[in-house]
Amino acid sequence: MGRMEGKVALITGGASGIGLSSAILMAKEGSKVVIADFNVEGAKEAAEKIRVQGGEATGIFLDAGDGKSIEEAVDFTVSQYGKINVLYNNVGLTNLRKDLDVVNMDLEEWDRLMNVNVKSVLLGSRYAIPHMIKAGGGSIINTASMAGFASDSIRSAYGASKAAVVNLTKYIATQYGKDKIRCNAVAPGLILTPAAKNNMVPEVLDVFSKYNALPYHGEPEDIGYTVVFLASDESKFITGQTIQVEGGHYIANPSIPDMKEFAKKTQS
Template sequence: MGRVSGKVALITGGASGIGLATAKLLAKEDAKVVIGDFNLEGAEQAVKEIKEAGGEAAAIFLDAGKAESIEEAVEFTVSTYSKIDILYNNVGLTNLQKDLDVVNMDLDEWDRLMNVNLKSVLLGSRYAIPHMQKTGGGSIINTTSMAGFASDAIRSAYGASKAGVVSLTGYIATQYGKDRIRCNAVAPGLILTPAAEKNLPPQVLEIFKKYNALPYNGEPDDIAYTVLFLASDESKYITGQTIKVEGGHYIANPSIADFQSFMSQARSNTKE
């Protein structure tokens, strides 16, 4: 315990999934945590659970599509705990019904995802950086996605917005490194959040696992521990990087899983 002792963190989208796992872990490691979320009731429940476990936390309503709401969350963090050392820009949206291929996507959905997934990262950083400069530095961590690196048949806007987060992460790191402000990103693959397990059929989860280098899918804590590392002084010489946390899903020739299955069957036939 104590890897982020004395630090203050604002986590956007912290009421569920990856954000919730991260909020609990940072609090367990002695950070004071502010959870900003559109689901205020969920954020308040998370705060209750953190406090029951002996941590310190506060909740605030956050609409990541509105600049004033993001600014309010940053100012609330500073007014509540006197500073902000860690900003985890974690809010992200996707819409499988409207965010389709380039010809057929809903253009209003394109604008919405760029606003929430990309502009919110810009704004959160914009409002937090001046406070970090005053206190001698900080760590900004952004949630991007493997969709920012690997294209898909749909989710064109989501992937483009997440690729933008990767690029913006480097710009922030370059522009504010001399102020001892680090900026890194985490790119999850498939993570078994409650939403993923609810919305994806077991067959789809098995398909993802089949193409992982590791024999299992990721869990929210896998991302949370990566964020903890980037938030702590253990990573003080790392900035401008995107860490891919995806079980090796994207590292191999895409045919490797089928080839391994073929070879396994061939060996089995030979033995027979």
């Protein structure tokens, strides 16, 4: 028996990368999945692949920047499969040309990223929660980012939006815990999704490797397995948490090399 047998899950941004990996793993564990994505062709293809492998999946259109579209995706899930037990709010965007430092950032881009990255989590949850209550509970999972914990020279809106996702996760967990609805987040470090692989030159990947505690990069499945755990009843006493899946990139004090250098000098 699968770890998510009998469950129904809606995954946003499920046509690619982290969302796709999570959808495939959830389906393997027995969940019926609705893959909702701006790229509707990709969502349908992903669902078809899952069905060919014996799973149950449907691909639909979603614009996570549009509340009506989010409501329709939740309603579709319930009408297609009779209920919704798991909502994975995974869509999130940044824009390296416009999401800059505080003085120079494009303010329209700030509003767009807050809308897509944070408000979509609020709205997905708002529309799914009444159905989850009817179903006797549920699990909401949000994709945050390590950018919500550590700052950067650019991507001010992305970082602030992901920090908001971390805190909104706790609010949802607090407000609906007594209804047996859990809400957790996963905060990826660099994950080699197809987009990340195409966009990053080897030198930049080497910089990431240098600061990972582990000797390899993250893959979409590293997030997917974490999401399956949070979606399944195995995590039934975990709520309001954000699990950092980041290869130990952010765990060490950044001044350690300087301190070692200092210790060497003072010992000699």
